[in-house]
Amino acid sequence: MSHKPRRPRKTAQRILAIGLAAGVALGASGCGPDITGGDDAATSDRLAAPTEKSPKGEITIWDRSGDLYEVFDDAIEDFNKVYPDITVHHEAVDIDAKLQNTLITGTDVPDGVFLDDAKVAGLADSLWDLSDVLAPYVNDIAPQKVDVNSIGGGIYGVPFDSNPGLLYYNAAALEKAGVDASTIETYDDLLAAARAYKEAVPTAKPIHLEQSAFLGQLQLEMYASQLGTSIADADGALRLDSPEYKEILTFLDTVQTDGLGTRAEYLNATDIAELENGNQVFYPWAIWYSFATQQLLPETLGDWRAMPLPAWKDGGARSGAMGGSSFVIPRGGENSELAWLFYQFLMFDKAGYTAVWGPNDIYPNGLNTSIPSYQPAAQSDAPLFKPVDALGGQDLWAVATTAGAEIPRSVPTPSWWAGSVDYLGNNIQRMLDGDLTPDQVIGNSSDEIQKNLIDRQ
Known part of the structure; x- marks a missing residue:
């Protein structure tokens, strides 16, 4: 060797x-x-x-x-x-x-x-x-x-x-505020829980809103994966202009306009501070956020838990890739x-x-x-890794494998995906700035991606 x-x-x-x-x-x-x-x-x-x-x-x-x-x-x-x-x-x-x-x-x-x-x-x-x-x-x-x-x-x-996408949440902070995380099964439930937490903790902006154009678009695709769609279809044709993407963007826009979201780049200093002080208590992200609870959040060590993502509708998939x-x-x-x-x-x-x-x-x-x-x-009954102490000893293996089994089928990612961040990723941020509506994000991004990326291949 x-x-x-x-x-x-x-x-x-x-x-x-x-x-x-x-x-x-x-x-x-x-x-x-x-x-x-x-x-x-x-x-x-x-x-x-x-x-x-x-x-x-x-x-x-x-x-x-x-x-x-x-x-x-x-x-x-x-x-x-x-x-x-x-x-x-x-x-x-x-x-x-x-x-x-x-x-x-x-x-x-x-x-x-x-x-x-x-x-x-x-x-x-x-x-x-x-x-x-x-x-x-x-x-x-x-x-x-x-x-x-x-x-x-x-x-x-x-x-x-x-x-698999999971919803990480600060169980200790939610319990102290009288918010029952077990009631969260849909994104409407998540909004209701965020409003209840903000009422109890007025300084809170409970849900993470990603401020990086690249990671914000990657998270958007996680949400879209739950709904069985993606930015392009199996033939590489753009399919951003759809009810699914409008639903997701409307949700993100609501989180921002209703003051329910902390806008920060993934685990930068502001993000970590708002996680540690209890203002940001919901983090919809991939399983790999688990390392943050173990390495970067010492003040809330052991307070965090994970559950499958909320569904977009009753009975819908509880995770996306x-x-x-x-x-x-x-x-x-x-x-x-x-x-x-x-x-x-x-x-x-x-x-x-x-x-x-x-x-x-x-x-x-x-x-x-x-x-x-x-x-x-x-197989969820044969875990390869052990329960996570930073998640209060939670069996993350069982949570993640159960969620992973619900991820809908997909299609290949188009080779122009990263280039589309200049349009879709940036337009999402403009929406969160209050400059664009969800419909404008879809329309503008579709036109720009088609003209500047797809038609030039």
Whole structure:
């Protein structure tokens, strides 16, 4: 085995990158294959598993630096117990800055790469179609994760994590104010609870309103995912002008105009201060917010809890996807089939996914900022990580896996998603400033995205 020694644990601010890595959706400039192509993917683009009983060789695997890199690095030792003759060269790389040029030049192409789901469609021309090797597992993978990796009849990523949206809430503050969080089942209920809390605590603006254009748009897509929609359809056509997006934007506009929201960038100084002083008590976000309760909120440590997101209507889905990542295998790598064995082990072998999500040197209680997308690994009665002390000992595994099972199916993220932040993300902020209505956000953003991004592809 040949891989880099594990680095010391990061500070709380470095741990912040874990959540952002889970949710980042930085776009790629490549257009990717025609996503209307149906099921006629060329068989030459399909990766086949190695047939040797004891495969041998070397692979280069790229991951981002940070705690996830260390988790995967530690798992190499377990992988080599199964495949002792495969040497893994594990490299910490700025993937966003380096991967696309590497694929274009074809020089020193890695065998496997950790990649944001939102980038898969834009780079799929350079990636192996993994339909054949994933065939034994695909029916047991969260459907939303299969969908975001499916383009033109092929599957171009090995799904890694599920990032179910949850409602984090300050249970101690709500109880003191006489607000019963257990009554929150819909977003109307959330508004009612926020109004009741504000009446008891006049300085409060109880619900988090994201002030970053990028993260605000990512959160918008989480809400849209609950309603079974997204910014583009399966053919890449814009579908922002819809009743679903109007409902979500109207909710956000109501939170702002009724004084029920704290506008702050995700976990900046203002955000943290308002969380700690009890003015901001509801945080609708992906599971990866859990690290904040453990690392960044010492004054309210143990006061927070998590529940599934409210539904948009009675009986509706109680969660949506907010970001996510997968593993891709570039066609230019020297030992692509061996890279598949590495990812097959990490995601579908009990020893592998236990090494990733279970207790380890990096996370002594387990990796609790995401859950596996492989459903046999995400059975709520067989938790991989332990209850979270910072959440009052709550069984976050049970909450998250239950919520994750409700995420509706999805479609690939268009390659122009990040560019759309200049329009939709910024227009959401203008709405929260009072300069635009929800209808104007939809109309203006649709026109701008179509003209400046889609029509120019």
